[in-house]
Amino acid sequence: MQPEPQIVDRAEQPYVGILGVVSMDTIAEIADRIPDIFAWLGARGIQPAGPPFFKYNRIDMERQLEIEVGFPVNSAVEGEGEIRPGVLPAGRYATVTHVGHPDQLVGVTGALLEWAAERGLRWDMSEEADGDRWGCRLEFYHSNPAEVPDMNDWETELAFRLADSF
Numbered sequence: 001m002q003p004e005p006q007i008v009d010r011a012e013q014p015y016v017g018i019l020g021v022v023s024m025d026t027i028a029e030i031a032d033r034i035p036d037i038f039a040w041l042g043a044r045g046i047q048p049a050g051p052p053f054f055k056y057n058r059i060d061m062e063r064q065l066e067i068e069v070g071f072p073v074n075s076a077v078e079g080e081g082e083i084r085p086g087v088l089p090a091g092r093y094a095t096v097t098h099v100g101h102p103d104q105l106v107g108v109t110g111a112l113l114e115w116a117a118e119r120g121l122r123w124d125m126s127e128e129a130d131g132d133r134w135g136c137r138l139e140f141y142h143s144n145p146a147e148v149p150d151m152n153d154w155e156t157e158l159a160f161r162l163a164d165s166f
Helices: 024-031 035-042 103-118
Strands: 006-010 012-022 053-059 066-071 085-088 091-099 125-128 131-134 136-141 155-161
Touching: 006 155, 012 035, 012 053, 024 066, 035 066, 035 091, 066 085, 091 103, 103 155
Parallel strands: none
Antiparallel strands: 006 091, 012 066, 012 085, 053 066, 053 131, 053 136, 091 155, 125 131, 136 155
16 A cells, blocks of 8 residues: 655755666666766765665656666765766655665556546646656655665665646
């Protein structure tokens, strides 16, 4: 049983991340870059300000996904090479926390989208020929695999920005 989604206000949040274009079958290619970002931050003495995340910029489930993986940071930093700075925008977000295997996130996402539709909420999203373009659609991975090795116990927070946020 999933908890009821909530609407929360989120402040603007700087981050660093790596951008990738993948398919549903190759999503691990971008997910596997999270340790690279963590190491890059560590080499510069920068502590993450929160858990790693996926930021879905463009979604076409049949073809390609444009995803950034990254970490929030306390203040803006310069990027280098593939690692680029960004800002998660402030606004109202519909959120829900899932405890379970990441394979279940497709269903959890569907339930969140349905929950919002039932309430007449609109997403910060536009439908384009190359897929749905999202202003800010996030998955925060709160569980450290070294501490929680069983993926069935992982905690993942979905946070999707609403259209009335700006």
